[in-house]
Amino acid sequence: MNRVVLYDLSRMPTTFDFACTAVMAKTLGYEEIRFVVDKPMTEWKYPASIGWRRWANILIPICSLADLMFSVGAEGIDGDVLGYTTGDVERLYLKTGKIAKLRSVINVKDENYVTVTMRTSFRNQWRNSDRPQWEKIIKWLEDRGETVVIVEECESQPMPIEHRMALYANARMNLAVGNGPMVLCWLSEAPYLTFQLPNRIGREKQYDELVQQWARLGFPVGSQLSFRNDKQEIIWGPDDLETVTEAYKRFVTNAELTGNRKQAKPAGGRPC
Numbered sequence: 001m002n003r004v005v006l007y008d009l010s011r012m013p014t015t016f017d018f019a020c021t022a023v024m025a026k027t028l029g030y031e032e033i034r035f036v037v038d039k040p041m042t043e044w045k046y047p048a049s050i051g052w053r054r055w056a057n058i059l060i061p062i063c064s065l066a067d068l069m070f071s072v073g074a075e076g077i078d079g080d081v082l083g084y085t086t087g088d089v090e091r092l093y094l095k096t097g098k099i100a101k102l103r104s105v106i107n108v109k110d111e112n113y114v115t116v117t118m119r120t121s122f123r124n125q126w127r128n129s130d131r132p133q134w135e136k137i138i139k140w141l142e143d144r145g146e147t148v149v150i151v152e153e154c155e156s157q158p159m160p161i162e163h164r165m166a167l168y169a170n171a172r173m174n175l176a177v178g179n180g181p182m183v184l185c186w187l188s189e190a191p192y193l194t195f196q197l198p199n200r201i202g203r204e205k206q207y208d209e210l211v212q213q214w215a216r217l218g219f220p221v222g223s224q225l226s227f228r229n230d231k232q233e234i235i236w237g238p239d240d241l242e243t244v245t246e247a248y249k250r251f252v253t254n255a256e257l258t259g260n261r262k263q264a265k266p267a268g269g270r271p272c
Helices: 018-027 048-065 086-096 131-143 161-169 180-186 204-216 241-251
Strands: 004-008 032-036 069-073 114-118 148-152 173-177 192-195 232-235 261-263
Touching (some): 004 018, 018 032, 032 048, 048 161, 131 241, 148 161, 161 180, 173 180, 173 241, 192 241, 232 241
Parallel strands (some): 114 148, 173 192
16 A cells, blocks of 8 residues: 555645545555645636645645645655545545544643634635624623634634644634634534534525535535534534524533633734
């Protein structure tokens, strides 16, 4: 068996989806990801200039979270190719009964906080976080005594992936709409509630296409990841006050809480 997985940057996305490839590689016993870099960067989702930057700032650090080595090379190198979707990970888990999940490589002492990750992407802006609703949600959390750490999505507030993973891994709960960085929670033991159905008013066509896309990946509305733990759930509803707070009350109980708000710092991050 080859001990190397090839990831061709001319054909495969420079997104957080790469975490799926990394997790599958580790699960199957591979030791190294080799990035094929001798051809033009794919512009499937981003211009090439942004793609190269995301490769350096997202994909390469994810290798360390999966305990994998990485290298670069040209086409023709011997190696295997794996998928890069959450559906691929789900199918592997159902076949093997195991998944080598991502792990934080940084220790964080503070565990008494909740994160809220704001999606603010320039792509598919209709799927971005409903900020007026999240302000209400954050106030509700603070009124309960929770310390809330607000984390902007990668594009608007860069943060090293290792720091982001540590922040998620040590939180009491991580809340967000569906977005790229939340894959770090989906593929680890970090607690999460992700809200997958954005408001469809005026966006019925895009909404239906999104639902169909999830179904093609093996996740029809209402489904869950088979490898989740008891503090992880996809909520098939919008990110409004009622939906988020009702879900939260089912998963989190009050302890000794402080009730304040923090803004996660970029910690030296570079643009994603």
